[in-house]
């Protein structure tokens with residue numbers, strides 16, 4: 001169950017248009033302290049655009065607040081300084097530098113001291129990688145280093161964009177354990193990923209987008225059993241879906257078979 005922390009991040013009636021395309025449409029949700037909230041949905045659902053709207057990389061309508069203060073309208077670096085740390089899909093590391101050095105020099109604002117770097121690595125249980133050259137890391141370790149880089153800035157909410165991209169299922173499970181470890185030590189995360197097993201296993205709550213709108217939200221079990229979610233993933237309108245108790249196959253099984 002989600003811990004009962006205070007509300008850190010709110011999105012209220014957030015919308016993003018690209019010309020005639022409504023990429024995010026009237027989206028409202030909140031993230032509470034100490035939770036991992038997952039953002040999922042089929043290709044083109046608006047997940048990346050919503051992350052961009054929250055972190056300030058695209059203009060959006062509606063309201064976005066962090067610890068009660070409006071951040072919508074602020075440029076990305078101001079939001080980062082206010083406590084919205086973000087990873088990006090393309091991880092760029094200096095191959096010849098160590099993990100600790102990469103985190104120190106790779107900070108998006110101001111750089112981090114050695115103590116922050118050590119703390120971030122410890123949060124993710126990867127302290128043993130501090131002196132390893134980036135060139136010697138596995139893909140899973142690289143993903144965690146990019147998360148550590150964000151955590152070293154001590155964000156109020158860490159926005160993680162596809163941290164399991166390029167990982168096999170074993171690496172993804174390992175990543176999930178590390179993210180859970182960080183969450184158990186108080187890190188709050190909003191996570192976009194296509195890996196359903198990862199999202200369903202580590203998130204406290206999940207928000208499901210389709211065609212820019214929230215079509216479901218709840219615990220992993222609630223979302224897994226929601227006919228609207230199954231319909232969105234299978235490309236069938238929810239109204240045409242059998243009721244969950246009449247389905248020949250559990251919804252969770254159907255969702256797990258759908259990968260990008």
Ligand SMILES: Nc1ncnc2c1ncn2[C@@H]1O[C@H](COP(=O)(O)OP(=O)(O)OP(=O)(O)O)[C@@H](O)[C@H]1O
Nearest residue numbers: 018021022023041042043044045046047048049050
């Ligand atoms: N820069 C852009 N200009 C115009 N349309 C865009 C732009 N970026 C995204 N879109 C459109 O906005 C909608 C949402 O796209 P977005 O990339 O946010 O979805 P997504 O859920 O992240 O998809 P994926 O899972 O494939 O990464 C899509 O219809 C997409 O074609």
